[in-house]
Amino acid sequence: MSCKAALISSAEHCDYIRGIMKNIELNYELDYVVCPSFQDLPKVFAEIQNQYDAFCTTGAFAREAILRTHGAAEKPFVSISESPAEFYQILFHLLYEDRTCDLSRIVFDHSLWIPGLEVITALDYAKGSARFDDKKRMEFLARFSLEELLDVDRIIVENAKARWADGAFDLIICRHSYAYAFLKDNGIPCKFAYPTPDNVIDSLVHLQDELSLMQMNDNLPGVVYLTSPSMQSASAEDIIPESIELQKCLLDFDQEYTTGLMMKKALGGFELYTTRRTLQRITDNFTQCRLCTYMLGRLGMELSVGYGIGRDVMSARTHALEAYNLSVKSGKSYVIGCSGSVPRALEDAGVPAEEEVSEKLKKASQDTGLSVMTLQRIRSAINLQGDSDITTQDLAGTLQVTVANANRFVNHLLSAGYAEVVGEKKAPLRGRPTRVYRIEL
Known part of the structure; x- marks a missing residue:
């Protein structure tokens, strides 16, 4: 990809x-x-x-x-970021053009906006007494609010105009491209220090x-360990109604979110095997537990869920079990990353968000004749790919359906205005190019 x-x-x-x-x-x-x-x-x-x-x-x-x-x-x-070579290059050219150039009357734009910072001249810089690299600048930045930071170019220009009117300098060397444009527009002599x-x-x-x-990192192993309170006393071999219902619901979740989960029956619950990227997607960047919300909405079943990521499957499983044990104690879902670092608690995704998603797809379902579940799967396939431009072959592979079915889905979306042809993809060997579609759901 x-x-x-x-x-x-x-x-x-x-x-x-x-x-x-x-x-x-x-x-x-x-x-x-x-x-x-x-x-x-x-x-x-x-x-x-x-x-x-x-x-x-x-x-x-x-x-x-x-x-x-x-x-x-x-x-x-x-x-x-800037490097000293960029400033020295300008100073060299200035001196080459005019050996009598007064470096003490050439100033740097970044020293015109920070309160309390003495204006830095080219002479200071040439002597090595006034280095103002990114590290020092970031130390200054920590003292300013976002509003003050976003106002940097206006302040530079105002200070430059005032000092120019007083005859305080002959030239400004700029690293702020927006300030440079304003200075040129105001007739103030300046040169821009382009990055080398x-x-x-x-x-x-x-x-x-x-x-x-x-x-x-996206392809690192990811494991989910989950149970419900009613199943925690059951062994891996026990077949109980709650286990069957949960398994069916997990299969539905897998289809709707196009996760490609590998499912294994475990003591009192299930182990799900996938990748870090998939876990990141179905948890909204490790912030929400959509599994809990989905199962609660479908089955009225509360879950204890632990997510684990590791360099190999065994370490991912270990992290998932550690996160699961925390979930049992606290009632929240947890994720433990590859390094085994501090566990992160996840929030429930929230029923209103699920209702909102269904409402958004309801009209598309009516317009296209495709079911909401099918549209959810198509949207999940696009999210999994990370791009709204997709071929029917890619869609079929992700949805695990035939190319004929994927073509049928796309044709419905095209007819209803939810997809358009945006290009063609050359065939790897011989054959006709494949159309690329942009799907908006």
């Missing part, structure tokens, strides 16, 4: 980096997402965060603004490594 990453920055930065990367091959698809202003970064990220597997910004400030708005990064997220090609390539290759690691 191919991955997609978004580089979020100004138009100028995007054009510059696109030129660097045009002949560089990555094992993921990189889209350039232009953000109109620094203040719009959180909003733009919110609009695209579900469309990409990883993200990159140009500068630690932008990454910090997004993370403060949307919480800790759940997907790989890097920033192309090596810096850009290293950052995006690092993102490639992060994505590869994420894919490896």
